[in-house]
Amino acid sequence: SGIEVVWTNTPTKWDNSFLEILYGYEWELTKSPAGAWQYTAKDGAGAGTIPDPFGGPGRSPTMLATDLSLRVDPIYERITRHTP
Template sequence: EQMGLGWKSSYGTGTVEFAITTSIEVVCTNTPTKCDNSFLEILYGYEWELTKSPAGAWQYTAKDGA
């Protein structure tokens, strides 16, 4: 019944600020309509660390707030 609704959660009020998603929380590229290697440059250009979100979900964030 809930297939495809990975954002559904019993955490908080259920509104958008409590949504739990599974994706890299960064801008993919500065030029999303241009096909190039920008995404990989961003991905490999930072050191990432596993952190826990306020909702309790584990996610990767760039070290040193980059």
């Protein structure tokens, strides 16, 4: 598929960091190294904070359109913004 996304800085831990990252950054549409469309934190925000699954240097926060729908859709936004 060409999608290359690690959603949180603690990908093996169950917590709400996905939502913190989703709402903590503004997003811009970019292409993955393989050419798939995905969103990256604007202006390099959060660069290096997401671990690389292959042990390389840290990555920038990245999301998919389906992830951002949780923020921009008024019904989902009302639910997902209500975090502890």
